[in-house]
Amino acid sequence: MNLEALTAEREIVVVCGSGGVGKTTASAAIALGAARRGRRACVLTIDPARRLANALGLEELGDEAHEVSLRKGSRGRLFAMTLDAKRTFDHLIEEHAPSTAARDRILANRIYGQLSSAVGGSQEYMAMEKLYELHQAGEYDLLVLDTPPSRNALDFIDAPNRMTRFIEGKALRFLTEGGMRAGGLGLRALGQASLVAWRAVEKVVGVTLMSDLTEFLLAFEGMYDGFKERAAAVRELLADRRTVFLLVTTPERAPIEEAVFFWRRLVEADLPFGGVIVNKVHPDELGDERHRAAATLRRAATAQLVEARVDPELAARVADTFLAYQALAERDRENVRVLARRLGPEPLLEVPYLDHDVHDVPGLVRLEPYLFGATA
């Protein structure tokens, strides 16, 4: 994978992967590398847990772009921001509501309050929405999006579609009509069977929830088309060659399974895929000696250490530690091989497991050669 070329040519990099693989750090490092190569780059996250702020060594990171100072002589600039899903959603409502009354009804609705901040899928949708908005504004050369760790890859790819399906008038006729009839509005005759079903749901989840829901959906009437159009535009941008999707994984079995699954979904959805970053690979210290048996290795290491005047007991402990690491390095190498085989010709980049965690700009700079090759 040539990140140097990718970040020079593309305008959007979407970084995906399961939790705990170092996705946020990788996103920040990619944006930093691009900035050091002259681009005006912005890294965005919707993670509420301050991971990005953490990765950049910042105390806090608001939903306004914050400039991260780079070393003197860097040609580009680096910005970072956390996306506030609720605020983005509110903004979208304000833009699309047919009247101020409709807008206020939605913003005050309890279901909306939960939907905009908590429901699975809406966070992802809002990330996409904000990405689109920022891209349209054209303030940055490159946007790097650190995506929320979605267990189900579909959540992410499908988010815009699912949201519009959800609020689509036709599909919700059952609810709104049921609500009107049950609420005594009696606008249209509802089939007896539907009414029975409506009453049944109401009995379980309660009248207030159902009337909130009805109100919410009614308030959305007239906004469907605007939402749908917008979702289609977002989708088009994601599928465009200006965008590239990257996957991050660690060389362990479970994250690799998820990465392969995710990759399949991206390919099926016809989204531009750039490659996989395998993070935290235990370096193989052995070079050509790797095929030696463990016992032989232990003997060789101990003997050479004792020869260098290391106390035999300490030498034995050093040799044990070495073998333990070597086992992990071998596992990693094998897992990376399996991953490469399954991905076929897709580009794959390995980043070694560094001795120290990365949580500031100098740390990100240390990662740069592994991601971009030569330093800027």
Next chain:
Amino acid sequence: MSLLDRRVLIVSGKGGVGKTTVAAAVALAAARSGRRTLAVEVSTQHRLARLFNAEAPEHAGEETPLYPNLMGLSIDPQRALEEYLVLALKVRVLAERLVESRAFGYVTAAAPGLKEIVTLGKVWHLSEERTRDGDPRYDLIVVDAPATGHGIGLLRTPRSFLEIARVGRVHAEARAIADFVADRSRTGILLVTLPEEMPVNETVDALGRLRESGLDADAVVVNALYLKRFAESEGDALRSLQPGGETARAAVRAALSQIARRHDQAGEVRRLGRATSVPRVELPFLFAPEVDVEAVSELAEVVGPALEGLR
């Protein structure tokens, strides 16, 4: 009364910290101590069964034996919701029709937390189940909670759900479940973390959020700690060493790497200790290529006594 004498232990945490492994180790430790134990995961992936080399059940949602005294169960929230509806509506045909209708999907998508409520509800009902002799069917249920934004979504749901479902059967249920989760004589909460900067920050954050919801963790499990294998002076000696042999040079690099990581980890553990007074359980890093039943067993040997010692 130790932590293992609670009726339910909920193992929470962000993705990637080893939550499933820790939940499996806790369940195994409980089972080995003679407690009839059920390990629950909230997914359809049967990761627990795979960890114990057990067959996934023939029918989804069935309890499956993992180890003597230990059963496993995968709860699929969607399915749990359907089961709940059948129970609540009493008319199976009606419930089935409802579940099949597209509208049902929209209601459940729009009623945030409904699935989590029924999932917790199912755990709660399982903990109340009795055998014919009147003994609890399970002494302990260990729940591997799904990884969500803050890693504690499942725990906070009942309370936030009370806000939107103010009346009706689900409201009453949510109230009962919220009480159950908050009752420290019955329910225990374990937060799993790693001794690294970000996970520690997130754990401190999650503890604060739990308190906002009137909950508290009973222990923070710090997973994958490197053991101290070398004294400071030995580290210094190794750093200045330049052995002639290539194998020895590689071995020294590995040892220095271990020393560096161990040093950073110790700093993070100290920072966690300064930030919270919640008891800490420390689990060793396992140099095992894959987490298997042996690895889980090794962790169970450590986590079992530690939890027995906590009130």
